[in-house]
Amino acid sequence: MEATPLELEGLDPAIVRGLLDLGYRELLPVQKACLKPLLDGRSISVRSRTGTGKTAAFGIPLLQSMDPARAGVDLMVLAPTRELAAQVARDLAAIGRHRHLRVAGAWGGASLPEQTRALREGAQIVVGTPGRMLDLVERKVLHLGQTTRAVLDEADEMLSMGFIEDVTRLLSACRSLRQLVILSASLDPATESLIASFASDIVRVDLSTDGLSVEEIDNVCYEIGDDLPRTHYLLYALAAHRPSSAIVFVNTRTDASLVATVMAREGYSAEMLSGALAQRERERVMQGIREGRLRFLVATDIAARGIDISHLSHVFNYNLPEDPAVYLHRVGRTGRVGRKGTAVSLLTARDLRTRSEIERRFRVAFRRLAFPPPAEMVKERIMAHIESLLSSAEAAICDGFAEEARVILGHPRAEQIVAFLLKRNAERVHDEQRSPDNRPSPEPRRGPPRRRRRR
Numbered sequence: 001m002e003a004t005p006l007e008l009e010g011l012d013p014a015i016v017r018g019l020l021d022l023g024y025r026e027l028l029p030v031q032k033a034c035l036k037p038l039l040d041g042r043s044i045s046v047r048s049r050t051g052t053g054k055t056a057a058f059g060i061p062l063l064q065s066m067d068p069a070r071a072g073v074d075l076m077v078l079a080p081t082r083e084l085a086a087q088v089a090r091d092l093a094a095i096g097r098h099r100h101l102r103v104a105g106a107w108g109g110a111s112l113p114e115q116t117r118a119l120r121e122g123a124q125i126v127v128g129t130p131g132r133m134l135d136l137v138e139r140k141v142l143h144l145g146q147t148t149r150a151v152l153d154e155a156d157e158m159l160s161m162g163f164i165e166d167v168t169r170l171l172s173a174c175r176s177l178r179q180l181v182i183l184s185a186s187l188d189p190a191t192e193s194l195i196a197s198f199a200s201d202i203v204r205v206d207l208s209t210d211g212l213s214v215e216e217i218d219n220v221c222y223e224i225g226d227d228l229p230r231t232h233y234l235l236y237a238l239a240a241h242r243p244s245s246a247i248v249f250v251n252t253r254t255d256a257s258l259v260a261t262v263m264a265r266e267g268y269s270a271e272m273l274s275g276a277l278a279q280r281e282r283e284r285v286m287q288g289i290r291e292g293r294l295r296f297l298v299a300t301d302i303a304a305r306g307i308d309i310s311h312l313s314h315v316f317n318y319n320l321p322e323d324p325a326v327y328l329h330r331v332g333r334t335g336r337v338g339r340k341g342t343a344v345s346l347l348t349a350r351d352l353r354t355r356s357e358i359e360r361r362f363r364v365a366f367r368r369l370a371f372p373p374p375a376e377m378v379k380e381r382i383m384a385h386i387e388s389l390l391s392s393a394e395a396a397i398c399d400g401f402a403e404e405a406r407v408i409l410g411h412p413r414a415e416q417i418v419a420f421l422l423k424r425n426a427e428r429v430h431d432e433q434r435s436p437d438n439r440p441s442p443e444p445r446r447g448p449p450r451r452r453r454r455r
Contacts, residue, residue: 004016004025006024006027009027011060012064014099015096017098019056019060019095021094021097022056022091022095027056028056029207030057030205030207031053031057031060033046033205033207034058034061034205035057035060035061037203038058038062038065038179039061039064039065041065041178042179042201042203043179043181043199043201043202043203044180044181044202044203044204045181045183045184045195045199045202045203046181047185047205047207048185054153054183055087055088055091055092055153056095059096062075063075063092063095063096063099064099066096066099066125068100071122072124072143072146072147073104073119073123073124073125073146073147074124074125074146074147074149075124075126075149076126076147076150077092077150077153078129078130078150078153078167078170079129079153079154079158080129080153080161080163081305081307082108082129084154085106085107085129086105089103089105089127092125101124102118102122102123103118103125104123104125104126104127105118105127105128106119106128106129107128107129108129109279109283116139119136119142120141130163131166133170144170144173144175145174146176147177148174148178148179149177150171150174150177150179150181151180151181151182151183152167152184154305155182155184155191155194156187156191156325157184157185159188159191160188164194171194177198180202182194182195182202185325185328186325216339217331217334217341217343218340218341218342218343219331219343219345219364219365219367220342220343220345220366220367220369221346221347221366221367221369222347222369222370222371223349223368224371226348230318230346231258231262234248234259234346235262235266235384236371236380236381237316237344238263239381239383239384242384243295243342244295244314245309245311245313246295246296246297246313246334247297247298247299247309247333248263248270248297248316249299249304249315249316249317249321249330250299250300250318251319252300253274253275255318256298256300256303257274259272260298266385266388267385267389267425269293269295269296270294270297270298271285271294271298272297272298272299273285273297273299273300273303274299274303275300275302275303282303292311301321301329304333307333310336310339312336312341314334314341314343315330315331315334315341315342316345316346317330317343317345317346320355320358321354324354324357324358324361385422389425
């Protein structure tokens with residue numbers, strides 16, 4: 001029997017089985033680049049944008065090198081958010097399942113007794129957020145003295161969120177550390193400082209992270225004026241590009257609420273994701289988009305940190321981020337793992353300097369498009385609304401209303417009747433979005449700043 005591409009890489013058959021379970025048929029570029037250095041026991045820093053297969057890039061060689069019979073935590077993986085940590089834990093569990101390697105999670109919002117039990121039952125791998133991980137160390141539940149390998153996933157995001165002290169303490173607790181993996185979209189001074197402190201002889205893998213491949217992501221921008229509300233331009237862009245699923249990035253919670261409400265009124269299956277949401281609501285929203293029941297997220301950058309959704313076709317920038325480097329993280333949510341993606345940005349005059357900096361620093365080639373006259377924009381919106389209604393109608397049982405529809409269409413005031421029904425439908429969708437079950441929690445009171453802990 002002819003060997004598969006994975007088997008030709010010389011991987012442990014048990015690891016190959018785990019990769020097949022995850023849907024891999026061959027290694028991706030970042031995984032090939034990391035394989036030999038990590039199997040040789042070297043420390044490595046990887047500059048590669050979000051969604052290029054980085055979890056498997058470190059998971060394959062590290063899990064192949066681990067001893068399933070060894071007791072205690074041998075690999076610590078830190079991630080900036082609980083969502084990313086949970087995704088990494090699931091992937092590592094799948095990769096290591098047939099080697100009988102056990103994974104424990106350590107993040108806030110989940111059951112502390114369950115996490116404690118998993119560690120005490122002999123997990124060799126622990127994946128979590130810095131705050132909860134340090135909490136478990138201080139409770140003497142998590143012991144890192146014999147941990148030889150550590151991974152910092154999305155290190156630049158993690159350090160920018162204020163976790164540098166926690167990360168440093170956790171790495172220092174790994175007294176037997178001999179292999180460090182740092183994964184990042186960019187290497188800032190804080191990340192370089194960690195490398196200098198814990199991994200002086202490090203292999204650097206740079207997969208063109210200072211630029212975005214046009215083959216993967218189509219970076220589109222529209223210059224807009226103040227003659228129409230920004231939401232009108234967004235609705236036209238949605239109608240013109242017709243995404244199957246997308247994240248709409250905004251810069252404030254106020255805009256998140258506004259955009260989600262407007263999109264829902266237009267018939268889009270959209271919900272807001274912001275720091276105001278309780279954890280249970282956040283998990284409900286994330287589960288909805290992962291399962292395909294929800295097609296659109298409207299999110300701030302903080303709320304979207306660590307989101308890992310493989311099937312997003314588009315990212316929309318309702319506003320450009322204040323920090324040009326954040327653009328990489330936003331658009332990296334589409335065009336993932338070899339798929340094509342589109343990033344659409346709305347720019348005002350004050351955004352033009354930011355666009356120029358993104359082009360210069362990250363070699364992003366924006367495709368500049370112009371909005372049509374207002375009358376044509378309205379027509380596009382109407383067509384998109386009709387398609388949305390037809391999509392909902394196909395999933396509903398409407399046979400009992402067919403005769404009534406024919407009577408309405410023959411009525412001399414049919415336009416007025418249909419307009420009223422459309423208005424009532426939009427109000428119903430809006431009311432459902434704002435029902436107690438879907439309404440975001442009140443924004444927390446602003447108190448004195450505290451050091452970030454327990455995520």
